Amino acid sequence: MFILQQIWDFYATVFHTALSIENILLLFGSVILGITFGALPGLTATLGVGLLTTLTYGFSTNAAMITLLGMYVGAVYGGSYGSICVNIPGTAAAAATAMDGYPLACKGEAGRALGLTTTASFIGTMVGMFFLALFAPLIAKLALQFTSFEFFFLAFFGIMISGGLTGQDLVYKGWIAGLIGLFLSTIGRDHLQFFPRFTFGLSELDGGLEVVPVLIGAFGIPQIIQVIRDQLSVGEAKKFQRVLPEFGIILRRIKTIIRSALIGVGIGAVPGIGEDIAAWVSYGTAKKASKHPEMFGKGAYEGVIASETANNACIGGAIIPLLTLGIPGSPPAVMLLGALMIHNVTPGPMISIENPHFIMEMTAILCLASFATFISGLLLAKQVVKVLRIPPPVFMPIVLVLCVIGSYSLGTKVFNLYLMVPIGILAYYMQSMGYPIAPLVIGVILGPMADENLRRALMVSQGSFLPFFTRPVALILFIIIVWMFISQTPFYKRFAGELRGKRFKGKMANPPTE
Amino acid sequence: MDKTELRRKDFVTSLLLIAFGFFLIVYTVSEIPMKDSWGGVMNVWYVSPGLFPICIGLLIMLMGSILCLRAIKDGGAKKVLDTLFSREKRISEKTFRFMGILLIIFTYVYLYIPRVDYFLSTMLILMVFISFYYLDRQDLLKKFFMFYLTGCLVFLILFVSGIDHYLNQQFLYLTDVLVFVFFLIYLAYSRILIRRDEALRKKWRISLLMSVLPSLVLIASFKYFLLVPLPVEGGFIEIMNIFRYALR
Known part of the structure; x- marks a missing residue:
């Protein structure tokens, strides 16, 4: 009965969304915007979802999720355009695609390479969606058994694993970033006794730091500084005729597809680790498993398929812990969490009770977004590649203005901007010294969960730590x-x-x- | 970044982290009640709002110490001492570009947004930002930087001393008019500097277009479509309102 209900919810949302002109326009608009955003070097899926979040606060939850998931899927796919056409990955997730995508474009096969990424991304997203539909309700049910003891460790585990796996230099730099995020989360009145902590008498800090300005500052400002400071320039894009679905080539490499999709979903489900790691792990595994590893880096179809399938499959994987445990699986999922909070949806084990249809609605939207990306990719590739001609010093200032107005408009408070700038500059310095940013923002998000559950657990046990180990x-x-x-x-x-x-x-x- | 340089920075950062962790613990112990009564509720240590910050402080100190040891082992501390006494202090091109971005962000958020018409401040910042980096010449960047910095200092004095309030009382939106005049002077100054170069003139025109059009579109969308009240709605947004309500 439960399964039938879930299937009914899925199809009901698909048809409800597909039959509404407004929803379809929103879906295609956000997907095309996402592809454009992803294609532009220096603009990431995380930033795209974050900026769009600020525009969707007046929408219904369903419309906001259509817009944001459309942007997310579109941007992860769109990153491959820069990789293939100019050898500059539009997003970090598409860096592995450049290894073989650009050599293919140099051989005059740019159209085919884009066809492969379009098809592989579509399949990857659909596999991710399948796993989301299959596992999310089960994990949500299992998580209902968790108490404060488990939730405290779960929040800490999320920060530790995200810090450990995203640290580019030393592992404990990731943990330090997570701890700084945890500290930022303690600013404001605590949620159990409403005692003001680290507010220094500023009434604006009483409510704590607003999540979205922190996220936009941490991801947007460093990106702007880095692109402009390092003078990122884009070369002439490789020309191509048409983009066609490459089902023939894909079917002959079905093993690579399945393996890459599983890697993508698995890595996506680990807190805080994004599409970029999924793509590299999948690329490396495909190379190891290949009969012709020497062809990798010279235009191997497997290379392009492996990275693009994995980075798109990661989306579904990242949404699983987000919805069921309230722990985002990737940086764009952190932004999605911010958006859900704005729309009064509290992800976590209670989601299946408070919003019983929500998981299936998200699954259905992800399915539609993958179809919309596939169609837009095939029809509009030639037009989207034209955005690669826009020089970064022209579009980055506009991104700055979007970051500012986006952060301001959520609470219409100029104070949010005063916080966004120092957090952005702190994030830039941390990034330049090898500290990852994802654990920092995950710390900000999971901090209240860790704090409240630690104290609640100790309250239940009357100050004893024993239940943590029993x-x-x-x-x-x-x-x-x-x-x-x-x-x-x-x-x-x-x-x-x-x-x-x-x-x-x-x-x-x-x-x-x- | 090369490893020794990174470890040098790590050494400095680790000391800062240890100090920060220590501050967190001291502040929490002295400012947040661990056992006293708060709001009529008698506290015990394990439900105190100070418990979590103390844990974070301790962990930050621990991580800072590990980082410090690693930096000392890899020669970071020695590099700090070497650079402390070195006389070589030259601003690289990248650092100058970075300083330019910081100047733009700081003046936009802390100087103009709270006091000047939002459309005008956005248009000015876009023009300055795009012309700084799109024209892509180091000599021009330095000249633009100094010119813009001087203008901002004048406005800073004006705002800090409270003269702007007096001016606005004498004539409505006079601050906006002054900023607009600064925008026009910046346009004229940059145009004069590039007058002999056709390629730069084309880039300058694009910069101007990209500062006016996106400002208009963004502000109109947020104000009239999303109904967001803007930080300061001065003379320019008033003109936009007149057009908007005339068209309705």
């Missing part, structure tokens, strides 16, 4: 967190290195026989 899920999460920390200590690394050395020596002493 409840199975809490214990597992605790062990993982401790292991993540210990695995980065020099002692553990030395020990692991010695163990590997012993094993290697053992193998050399007893070589395997046929």
Whole structure:
């Protein structure tokens, strides 16, 4: 009965959305905007979703989700245009696509490469959607069993894993970024006793930091500074005739598709890790598994298919923990969380009770967005490539104005801008010193969850920490967190290195026989 | 960034982090009640609003210390001492570009938006931002930077001293008029500097177009479509209102 209800919700939303002219216009408009945003080097899917969030606060929840998911799917796909046509990835998620996409364009196969990315992105998004529909309701039901003990560790686990996997230099830089995010989340009156913390007498800080201006500042300002400071320039785009769906080539590489989609969904479901990591892992795995790894980097179809399938499959994966646990799976999903909060939808285990149809509605919208991206990609590729001619010093100032007016318009408070700028500059400095930004914003988002659940749990146990270690899920999460920390200590690394050395020596002493 | 340079910065950052973590703990212990009564509720340490900030402070100090040790091990501390006594202090082209962006962002958010008509401040910032970097010549960037900085300093004095209030009382929107005059002078100054170069003249025209059109479209959309009241609605938005209601 439950499954039938879910299927009914899915088709009801698909038809309801598809039969409304307004929704279709919104869907195609946001997808085309997303593709354009993704194609422009320096503009990311995260920034696109963030800026559009500020425009959708007057919309209904359904219309806002159509717009934002359309932008998200479109921007992740659109990143491949820059990769293929000018060898500059439009988004970080499309960096792996440039490895083989641009060599294909140099061989005169730009149209085919774009056809491959369009088809692979479509399949990737659909697989992600399938997993979202399958797992999200189950995880939401399972999460209903969680109590404050589990939620505290879950929030901490999200920050630790996001920091650990996104750190470009040292792993603990990611954790430091997460801790700074947690500190930012404590500013304002605490949610249990309404005591003002770190407000320094400023009444504007009593309500805490508003999430969307923080997100726009953290992602938008560093992007603007970096592009302008480093003088990013775009070369002449490679020419192509038509973009056709490449189902023939794709079907012959079905194994690569399935593997890449699974990698994409899996990585997407891990908190805070985005489409870029999914694309690189999938690309690397495809190269390892290929019979002709020497062709990678010289225009291998598998390379393009692997990265594009994975980065789009990641979208569905990233929405699973977002909806079921309130923990965003990728940076654009953090923005989606901000949008959901604006529309009074609280993601987490209670979503299946408070909004029983919401997960299926999101699944249906994701399905429609992937169709809209596929159609727009095939029909408008030639026109969208023209935006690559716009020089970054012309469009980046407009992005700045959008960041400013977007941050301001949510609460119509100039104070939001006063906060957005220092947070943006802090994020820029952190980024330039190898600190990832995703854990910082995840810290801001998950901070209240960690704070409240820690105190609530201790209140239930009358100050005893014992239940943290007697409840199975809490214990597992605790062990993982401790292991993540210990695995980065020099002692553990030395020990692991010695163990590997012993094993290697053992193998050399007893070589395997046929 | 090369590793030693990164570790040098890490060393400085780690000290800042340790100090920040320490501040968090001291502030929390002294300002947030751990056991006292608050709002009629008797507190115990494990439900205190100070518990979480103390945990964060401790963890930040721990991470800062680990980072500090790593930076010392990789030669970061030594590099800090070396650069401390070095005399070589030259502003690179990238740093200058960065300073330009900071000047634009700071003046837009902290100087113009709270005091000047939003359309006018946006148009001015777009023109300055695009012309700084689109014309793409270091010598021009320096001249534009100095010119714009001087103008902003004049306005800063005007705003901080409160003269703008007096001017606005004498003549409505006089501050907006002054900023508009500054915008026109900036246009004339930049146009004179590039008068001999046809390619730059074309870029200048594009800059002007891209400063006026997006400002108009964005502000009209937010004000009339999304019904967002803008930070300061001065003389220019008043003119837009007249057109808007005349067309209705």
